[in-house]
Amino acid sequence: MINLLPQEFLPDKGVVKLANILKTLSFILLTLLILSSLASIALLFYLNKQLADDQSQVERLKLNISVLSENEQKLFLIKDRLAKIKSLRKSQTEENLAKIDQLVSSLPQQFIYSGGEIDKLGAKITGTAGDSAALSEFLTGVEVSEDFKQVVIKNLNLAPGIGYSIGLDLF
Amino acid sequence: MLIFIILFVIGIKIVLAKVILMTDEIANTETSANVLEANVAVLENVQRDVIPLTEKTVLVLPSQNPVLSAISELKSLSSARGLLLENIKVGGGSESDTSTTSRVEITFNIQGSFSGVTEYLKVLGKITPIIRIEKVQMDRVGADIRANTTISSYFSEFPKLIGENDKPIADLTEEEKTILASLSSLNAPQTQDFSLPLSPIPSSRTDPFNF
Numbered sequence: 200m201i202n203l204l205p206q207e208f209l210p211d212k213g214v215v216k217l218a219n220i221l222k223t224l225s226f227i228l229l230t231l232l233i234l235s236s237l238a239s240i241a242l243l244f245y246l247n248k249q250l251a252d253d254q255s256q257v258e259r260l261k262l263n264i265s266v267l268s269e270n271e272q273k274l275f276l277i278k279d280r281l282a283k284i285k286s287l288r289k290s291q292t293e294e295n296l297a298k299i300d301q302l303v304s305s306l307p308q309q310f311i312y313s314g315g316e317i318d319k320l321g322a323k324i325t326g327t328a329g330d331s332a333a334l335s336e337f338l339t340g341v342e343v344s345e346d347f348k349q350v351v352i353k354n355l356n357l358a359p360g361i362g363y364s365i366g367l368d369l370f
Numbered sequence: 371m372l373i374f375i376i377l378f379v380i381g382i383k384i385v386l387a388k389v390i391l392m393t394d395e396i397a398n399t400e401t402s403a404n405v406l407e408a409n410v411a412v413l414e415n416v417q418r419d420v421i422p423l424t425e426k427t428v429l430v431l432p433s434q435n436p437v438l439s440a441i442s443e444l445k446s447l448s449s450a451r452g453l454l455l456e457n458i459k460v461g462g463g464s465e466s467d468t469s470t471t472s473r474v475e476i477t478f479n480i481q482g483s484f485s486g487v488t489e490y491l492k493v494l495g496k497i498t499p500i501i502r503i504e505k506v507q508m509d510r511v512g513a514d515i516r517a518n519t520t521i522s523s524y525f526s527e528f529p530k531l532i533g534e535n536d537k538p539i540a541d542l543t544e545e546e547k548t549i550l551a552s553l554s555s556l557n558a559p560q561t562q563d564f565s566l567p568l569s570p571i572p573s574s575r576t577d578p579f580n581f
C-alpha cells in the first residue's frame with residue numbers, strides 16, 4: 200500500500216503508540232465490564248434464589264410451628280406451672296412432721312405422748328413418762344436422734360401416781 | 371475510556387451494595403430458619419412425654435381457687451382411713467411468696483390414732499391440688515390424737531403472654547423434668563373440675579390463654 204500523505208502529516212510514532220495502547224486498554228476494559236456485568240447478574244441471581252429458598256424454608260417452618268401451636272401453648276403452660284410448683288413443693292413443716300413421727304414411733308412403752316406442735320421452725324412435744332427409766336430412755340432417744348440440732352427442755356414435773364411430765368422444744 | 375471507567379466504578383458500587391444487602395438478608399433468614407427448626411424439634415420432642423402431663427400440672431396448680439377440691443380430698447382421705455375430720459374452716463385468699471401465686475388457708479381437726487393421723491398428714495403432701503402443711507397442733511383425746519392442722523392450698527392464673535414464634539423455645543430443663551416426673555406420682559383428685567385454657571386455633575399469639 201502506498202501512503203500518499205506527505206510525511207509531515209504523518210502522526211508522531213509516540214502518539215500512534217499511545218493511541219494503540221488506549222485502544223487495547225479500552226477493549227480490555229470493555230471486555231472486563233461485560234464480564235463483570237455478567238458475573239454480577241449471575242451472582243445476584245444466585246443470591247436471590249438462595250434468599251427465596253431460605254424464605255420459603257422459614258415459611259414452611261412457621262407453618263409447621265402453627266400446626267404444633269397447641270404443643271407450644273401446652274409446653275409454655277407446663278413451664279409456667281412447674282416454675283411455680285417448684286417453690287411450693289415441700290414445706291419444712293412436713294419434714295418436721297416426719298421427724299416427730301419417727302421420734303414418737305420409737306418412744307418407750309412407759310412413755311405416753313400427750314401432744315405437741317409442729318411448724319416450719321421446729322416442733323414441741325409433750326408427754327408423760329411412767330418412771331425415771333422411761334424418761335431416761337426417751338431423752339436418750341432424743342439425744343441420739345440426729346433429726347434435731349437443738350433440744351430445749353421447757354418443763355419437767357413429777358406428779359405422784361402419774362409420773363414425769365415433760366415438754367421439749369425441738370429445732 | 372473514561373466513560374468505561376466511570377460505568378465500571380458505578381456498576382461495581384451498585385452491585386456490591388446489593389450483594390451486601392442480600393447476604394445480610396440471607397444471614398438473617400438463615401438465623402430465623404435455624405431458630406424455627408430448633409423450635410419445631412423441641413415441640414416435636416415434647417409431644418410424647420411432656421404434653422400428656424399438661425392436665426396433671428394444671429390439676430396440681432389450678433388457675434382457680436381449689437378449696438372445694440382440696441376439702442373434698444381431705445374428706446375422702448379421712449373417711450378412707452376411719453379418721454374423724456371436723457371443724458373445717460377456710461381462710462381468705464392471699465398472695466404467696468411468689469406474687470403470681472395465690473394461697474388459701476384451710477384449718478381442720480383430724481382425730482384418730484397417732485399413726486393414722488401422721489400417715490394422713492403425710493398423704494396430704496401427695497394429693498392434687500398441691501397442699502402445704504403450715505402448722506400442726508396435736509393433743510391427746512383419750513386414746514386418740516387430735517391434730518388441729520393448718521394447710522395452704524395454691525392456685526395461679528394461667529399465663530397471659532407467649533413468646534414470639536421466631537424466638538427460641540426452651541425445652542424442659544433436667545430439674546423441670548424431675549419435678550414433672552414427681553408430679554405424675556401424685557394422686558388425682560376425686561373431683562376434676564378443670565379445663566385447659568386451650569383452643570385448637572389460637573386467635574392471637576399475644577394472649578392465647580384469654581378467651
